[in-house]
Amino acid sequence: MAETKKISYGHELTKGILKENPVLRLVLGTCPTLATSTSVVNGVGMGIAATIVLVCSNIVISALRKVIPSKARIPAYIVVIASFVTMVQMLVKAFVPALDKSLGVFLPLIVVNCIILGRAEAFAGKNPVLASACDGLGMGIGFTAALFCMGTVREILGAGTFLSGIDTMIGSFVDLKGFTGFDFSEGLANIGLAPMTLFILPAGGFFVFGMLMALVNRLAEKKGKPKAALEGCKGCPHAAACAMCELPGEQTPEDPEKKEAATV
Amino acid sequence: MEENKTLYTVSASPHAKNSTGVTGVMLDVIIALLPAGIMGAVTFGLRALAVIGVCVGSAVLFEFLYTKIMKKPTTLGDLSAVVTGLLLAYNLPVGIPFWMCVIGSFAAIVVVKQFFGGLGQNFANPAITARIVLLVSFAGAMTAYPASVLPDAVTGATPLGVLGTLPAKEAAAQIGAWTANGELPTLTQMAFGIRGGCIGEVCGAALLLGGLYLLIRRVINWRIPVCYLGTVAVFMLIASGFDLTYTAYELLSGGLLLGAIFMATDYTTSPINKTGKLVFGIGCGLLTCVIRLYGSLPEGVSYSILLMNILTPLIEKATMPKYFGKTKKKKAKEGKAA
Incomplete structure (x- = not known):
């Protein structure tokens, strides 16, 4: 069906970076995002591992899309994804044991990462192999970029370091000449400042996440794209109980902003 | 005509207004x-x-x-x-x-x-x-609380820090010894703010005075502070084996009075209903006691108020007054149908 449509590989590759950024625009994969973005090196490591899985699983699922019966597609996708995750995990354990240690359970949990299953379901299951590979790579880069941004903010504000632990991650591949990341904490202490531990903790992670989402929404809005709206009060878990907004099920058609959000 | 207009203004309630903004x-x-x-x-x-x-x-x-x-x-x-x-x-x-x-x-x-x-x-x-x-x-x-600059002030840990070193019953028995060796301020010192702590929380008498002013001016309602402090008092009495001195120390220490009078009563973040206010105050009190006695933190006022703030919409929903004329029977039937 979709194969009759003309596919632009460039578009499939670049859409994941900003316009349809999996984390910041589609709000997928928030759990690994919040858990592993406490430092840049962790976040980027997670991003690369997920990207490899995403590209490989997209290719295989796309190639098998006519064989997989649609009623049993989810278990089939999971089997494909889990195989690649196992391979990636073994590779990481063998070559970058420090990353395996710091990511812990989140590395095997890539199996249930909603970005990967989401792309399999939304794209790879309906599109040809090359386009799916581009889509997977673009989404992976978008995921890694979001993790890099969050990791940067959280690590600098929360720990006063940047790229710390880089020697344990890529030291065995690249000669870093003794570089182990920047450490500002001493310099900060000299002028009487201290890093805010809050940003390393989950609460700070959510805060940075929200701020980045707002920023990316703003960037996308400038390009005329619709917002990733949570539909105002309806997105709030308290909506049913809250006295501030309308009761559930009641529509407010006179609110133009909501109407717009509903139609796009 | 002009006069008539002002006399017979037709508007939605409330009709009695004052200038308090x-x-x-x-x-x-x-x-x-x-x-x-x-x-x-x-x-x-x-x-x-x-x-x-x-x-x-x-x-x-x-x-x-x-x-x-x-x-x-x-x-x-x-x-x-x-x-x-x-x-x-x-x-x-x-x-x-x-x-x-x-x-x-x-x-x-x-x-x-x-x-x-x-x-x-x-x-x-x-x-x-x-x-x-x-x-x-x-x-x-x-958590670096400097001692008071006043003479004969107790130096060192805050009263809650000292009380928290032992379980409630043993701490209650130990109070006399602590005040004698200068680890703990006396109750009079506690009431007038000669103790370690945050800037605004140390003087219980001043906070109560402010609370009384707010009550008289009808800015705050008695329900939240009274329920909050009452719950803490009852809980601490039971926990310490009905030791009044220990309970008084717990009531006067930490940010309890400041929180109960000035921060738990914030209009925006506390329930509007009377019953809701009672629930809110009791919830704050219970959480504070649980954190103080069983948590790893010495003080729990701020966390308990924040948690109850988050629960406020749910309390509001649960304690919503019934419409006049709506019978209980009907309500029960609806519940069964659902």
Whole structure:
């Protein structure tokens, strides 16, 4: 069906970076995002591992899309994804044991990462192999970029370091000449400042996440794209109980902003 | 004709109005907070006033800048930023670096209050949340309580820190020994603020005076503070084996009075219904006691108020008054059908 449509590989590759950024625009994969973005090196490591899985699983699922019966597609996708995750995990354990240690359970949990299953379901299951590979790579880069941004903010504000632990991650591949990341904490202490531990903790992670989402929404809005709206009060878990907004099920058609959000 | 028009104005209720606005209420709160601030300055010296000044100044500045940058009508006139700044300062130890005060004001005004839509829209108390942000971020600076500058003040840990070293019953038996060797202030010292702690929380008498003023001016309702303090009193009485001295220490220590009178009663973040207020106060009290006695933190007032703030919409929903004429029977039937 979709194969009759003309596919632009460039578009499939670049859409994941900003316009349809999996984390910041589609709000997928928030759990690994919040858990592993406490430092840049962790976040980027997670991003690369997920990207490899995403590209490989997209290719295989796309190639098998006519064989997989649609009623049993989810278990089939999971089997494909889990195989690649196992391979990636073994590779990481063998070559970058420090990353395996710091990511812990989140590395095997890539199996249930909603970005990967989401792309399999939304794209790879309906599109040809090359386009799916581009889509997977673009989404992976978008995921890694979001993790890099969050990791940067959280690590600098929360720990006063940047790229710390880089020697344990890529030291065995690249000669870093003794570089182990920047450490500002001493310099900060000299002028009487201290890093805010809050940003390393989950609460700070959510805060940075929200701020980045707002920023990316703003960037996308400038390009005329619709917002990733949570539909105002309806997105709030308290909506049913809250006295501030309308009761559930009641529509407010006179609110133009909501109407717009509903139609796009 | 003109006269008739004013006489027979047809409008929706409320019909009886007075001139009290947000500004009036906030002014009352500021007046009520003054004695505690003065006592804080007496207890801890002039730096307390500097901390209060920095907090209030930066809170007002952030409010001004935010409304300016977001092109919103300026809301400085309602004095709510001043109240938030004051409450934040009262929740900080006197030795805190000034830049941390500014970060606290930013968290309170910009993040907690304005990001959620400004005055009346915030889901949590700005000053409480800012205190928790600072406490989590800078645990060292936030828990370094310097001793009072007054003569014969007790040095060292805060009363709660001392009481928390033993389980409630053993601590109750130990109070006499602690006051004798100078580890714990006497109850009179506790009541008049000669103890370690945050700037605004030390003087119980001043806080009660402010609370009385607010009650008389009908700015706050008695339900939340009374339920809060009552629950803590009952819980502590039971936990300590009905030891009145221990209970009195628990009531006067930490930020309990400040929190119960000034922060749990925040209009925006506490229930409107009478029953809801009771539930809110009791919930705050229970959480405070549980954190104090069984948690790893010595003090739990700010966390308990924040948690109850978050529960407020649910309490409101559960305690919503029934429509006049709606019978219980009908309600039960509806419940079965659902």
